[in-house]
Amino acid sequence: MTRSHAAKRWLTGLSITVGTITMIGCGSGGEDGGGRTAGIEGTGIVSGFGSVYVDGIEFETQGAEILFNGEASPESRLRVGDVVTVTGVVQDDGTARARRIVFNRTLEGPIEQITMENGIGTLTALGQTVNFDADTAFVNTPVEDLAAGDLIAISGFVGTDGAVDASSIEQGPVFQPNTTRLDAEGTARSVTPSSFMVEGLTVNYGSAIVDESAGTLEDGAFVEVFGVRDADNGAPLVADTVNVLGQNRAEDGDRMFVEAQIRDFAGLDDFTAAGWRIDASDAERLDDTGIDPGLNVRVSVRGTERDGVVRADTLAVEPNPNVTFEATVTAVDSTESTLTILGSTFDVPADTRYPVSGERLDEQVDRTLRLASLEAGDPVRVWAYSDDDSLTTRRIERVEAQNDAIALGAIDRVDSDGSSVTLEVAGTTIRTADGDPTVYYDSNGAEIDATTFKTLAVRGARIEARGPENAGEINTARRVQVLN
Structure with a gap:
């Protein structure tokens, strides 16, 4: 099953937002490098490199001051997942350039x-x-x-x-x-x-x-x-x-982006995220998760600072991933921003994170992984958010090739046929066989028989399945464990 792609919210949202930044901010930052610029500032999470991606915005860093725990540092000190504050400009061609990136360890x-x-x-x-x-x-x-x-x-x-x-x-x-x-x-x-x-x-x-x-x-x-x-x-x-530490404060009229969990939620017109007061009462909602903004919900907002408050133009909820797949890439569509593995097609928004497995400060590693650099046959691990209509990636990591593919998530569909069970997780079909080769386990890791497994494998139960990848399926699973 291939799900629909209703969740193109971030790639679309970024282009809309950058356009808004340019229109509102034209001339507000003066001339810089031959193009009209608007100041931009905000707090977000590093999602990738090549240049530095923060909350899905690509910042060129040439000439930028980068402070790592108060010390001037090269960009290589930053890691995917680091929370940073960025000050810079967005030019009229939509590109962003960082003037200052500050990382302070929590x-x-x-x-x-x-x-x-x-x-x-x-x-x-x-x-x-x-x-x-x-x-x-x-x-x-x-x-x-x-x-x-x-x-x-x-x-x-x-x-x-x-x-x-x-x-x-x-x-x-x-x-x-x-x-x-x-x-x-x-x-x-x-x-x-x-x-x-x-x-x-x-x-x-x-x-x-x-x-x-x-x-x-x-x-x-x-x-x-x-x-x-x-x-x-x-x-x-x-x-x-x-x-x-003082409260975050931008120049009045600066474009703002904030990616963090909501604090002090009094309503869409008054909440805090990453220390910024935010009014999102008139914001366009870019996601389709169905999750209401509220206390401890992670959001990304973009807007303009006015009198110490970020007046948001756009808001999107960023749910935690609830699906993990590990397999080889079947197809990549950079134009549509989609990735297909194990028969399921994922939307890949601009703020998808690309961590480097085993990354250490003293290693020289390729940190430029992005969707466009992936090809069919590449082994990857994907963390995603799944709802009834779509699959949206939160993280993509390149991994070593393995004999078995892995699918972890909630059961969407289960069919029993004699001694075998066919499951579906986030659009991926998982076929099992009683005894050989499939072995079943309960949530404590104890081996169970097929009959007991069938009583536990109900719609909504979370499982992890491992087995060979055949024709976009896990067929036939070697190991299936019920996680809850």
């Missing part, structure tokens, strides 16, 4: 505890709760390999409840107590002349350098702290630097 510290199921879960580090899910990029270590004591660096957003929603997690070197410099950000509470709290972390700052140029260190201030601590969980951080 948290760096040792894992105190971690729980997960199917790659989704929470961990605590430096007293802060960190949520990770299928949309989190794990830069150099699979999530299953992370354990208490591991030093990790996290990029993401701190919510009003103090929890961090991780967009990328990177494993660091071995944690050295009282030596490894750690980093955390959040809201300061119980401020005294020598200490304060950031969630469950006590910060002793009596001998620290305190930068209050953007605000005063007081209860409710959003701060970033650097320092060291000993090995005991719950030990205070002895800070050497405390930076009070």
Whole structure:
């Protein structure tokens, strides 16, 4: 089954938005490089390279200042999944050019505890709760390999409840107590002349350098702290630097883009995302997910800054992926922005992320993967959002070729014929056989017989199937596991 392609929202949305930027902003930024320009600023997640793609917008970086944790750095320090703030211009031909890209790590510290199921879960580090899910990029270590004591660096957003929603997690070197410099950000509470709290972390700052140029260190201030601590969980951080972070503020009339989870949701005319106040009451809705904007829902908005508020022209909900496929590419259509694998055709929007598997800072890797560089026969892993009408990619990763294809997602259709079962997941057909070669497992990983599997394999149940790829199907599956 090939699904319809109602979800071309981002490629279309980008061209509409860039056009709007140009029309509204013509002349507002003056002449730059021979074309009329409009200022553009915003916060988003790095989705790819070649140049730097942030929230689906391609920014040329030649001559741009790139700051990585406050230090001037090359573009190669950035990773897919990093949250960055970009200041630049959009020219009248629709191209964007970054003047400044700033990355500030949200948290760096040792894992105190971690729980997960199917790659989704929470961990605590430096007293802060960190949520990770299928949309989190794990830069150099699979999530299953992370354990208490591991030093990790996290990029993401701190919510009003103090929890961090991780967009990328990177494993660091071995944690050295009282030596490894750690980093955390959040809201300061119980401020005294020598200490304060950031969630469950006590910060002793009596001998620290305190930068209050953007605000005063007081209860409710959003701060970033650097320092060291000993090995005991719950030990205070002895800070050497405390930076009070001001609210995001663009020039009045600048074009804005914001990609983040919604906070402080009072309605479409008043909510916060990535620290920006947003009014999306008149925004054109670009997605067709059927998900209402609300607290903790990830959105992407584009608009204009007026009197400290982003007046959104467009809004789209960005749901977490609920389908994962690994197989070889059957077809690529760069004009229609579609990718076909395992008999299913995916819409590939402009903000699709292209992480590099196993990427490390000291590796020279090709980071220019985009839809146009894929060809039939390339092995890929695709994370996507599936609804009744369409499949929309969230991430595409090039992988090593495997003997078996993989399909993970909710069952759309199930048919039993004697000892065999035919399943459909996100448009892909999965054929099984009782005994040989298919082996069935329950959600605990225990082997079960075909009869028991048939009682569990109902429409809506999530499964993972592995087996040879034949004619756009998994036929015949070697392994099928019910996940819930």
